Amino acid sequence: MKFGEIFGNFRKKQSSPKEAPSHWVKCSKCQSLMYFKEIEHLFNVCPKCGFHMRITAQQRIDLICDEGSFTEFDSSLAPVDPLKFVDKKSYKKRITEATAKTGRTSSVISGACAINGVSAQIVVFDFGFMGGSLGSVEGEKIVRAINRAIENKEGLIIVSASGGARMQESTFSLLQMSKTSAALTKLSDAGLPFISVLTDPTMGGVSASFAWLGDVIITEPGSLIGFAGQRVIKQTIGADLPEGFQRAEFLLEHGLIDMIVQRSNMKKTISDMLKFFGKNYKKDGYELKIKA
Incomplete structure (x- = not known):
């Protein structure tokens, strides 16, 4: 057999870049290169500098909810295109691409769960999914989750990661x-707690509405949180912004959030808050439900 044939057979056995999984992760803060198993058990937190990398919505659910306790609702709700909106692409095409990418029909996943046994x-x-943007379907899912919380006398947790309101829906989104x-x-009037978890990034219309209305507002270290982007603000006011502006640590220092919590402690912190409200925040009877 000729050398070229041997080499050719060898090349055919190699995985293409699309077939081969990426086993190496680079921290965007300290630029350290790590094998993915190094950070997998650390919930995607860099062991070198503590930087909290972004994680998927499913990873977030797995992190916070007790194993096997999450039941999704309203998964069939999907956005429509009332304005027949087109920019570089049509809105319908963007929805189709986002659905193919994530396997979901909207940027919000909602459901019931137990968190360290607390319903x-x-x-x-x-x-x-389209930068976690807030559209009519996302808003409807949130309202339905609130209504379920009121009906079941349970606490509500919203974990935000969004670029803001979805421009393709214009006023419908706003x-x-x-x-x-x-x-x-209505949730507050029923004496039920709302814990708002702001992750990187939480911006625009999401930060300007429900994200800031939590009885307790929690963030992860280094999260970018604000309304307008820094470049827009700088151009508008014509001045340099303070160091660390719009980061979680800056917001905590200025009293805009309640606490910064490491990802590894997030589940316990949320369950502790739910238990605290169950004992101390009773109006029409917040029933603390502990699942065995």
Whole structure:
């Protein structure tokens, strides 16, 4: 057999870049290169500098919810295109691409779960679906989760990761800001707690509405949280911004959030808050439900 034939056979056995999984992860903060198993058991937190890398919505659910306890609701709800919106692509095409990418029909996953045995309703944003943008379907899912919490007398957790309101829906999207905020008023009137978890990034219409209305507002270290982007603000006011502006540590220092929690402690912190409200925040009877 000729050398070329041997070499040719060898090349055919090699995986293509698409077939071969990426086993190496580079930290965007300290630039350290790590084997993926190094950070897998650390919930995607860099062991070198502590940087909290972004994780998927499903990973977030697995992190917070007790194993096997999560039951999803309203998964069939899907956005429509009332404005026939087209920019570089049509809105319908963007929805199709986002669905193919994530396997979901919207940027919000909502359902019931148990967190260290405490029953709750949870909403998690998927930044992979059109940047976690807030549209009419996302707003409806949030309101339905709030209504379930009221009906079941349970606490509500919303984990935000969003670029803001979805421009392709225009006013329909902006209406979700007031719609969700009004629903949260009913939750508060029922004496039920809302824990808002802001992750990297939480911006725009999401941060300007329900994300800031939590009884407790929690963030992860280094999360970018704000309304307008830093470049827009700088151009508007014509001045340099403070160091660390819009990062979790800056917001905590200025009293805009309640606590910064390491990802490894997030589940325990949330369950502790739910138990605290169950004992101390009773109005019409918040029933702390502990699942065996």
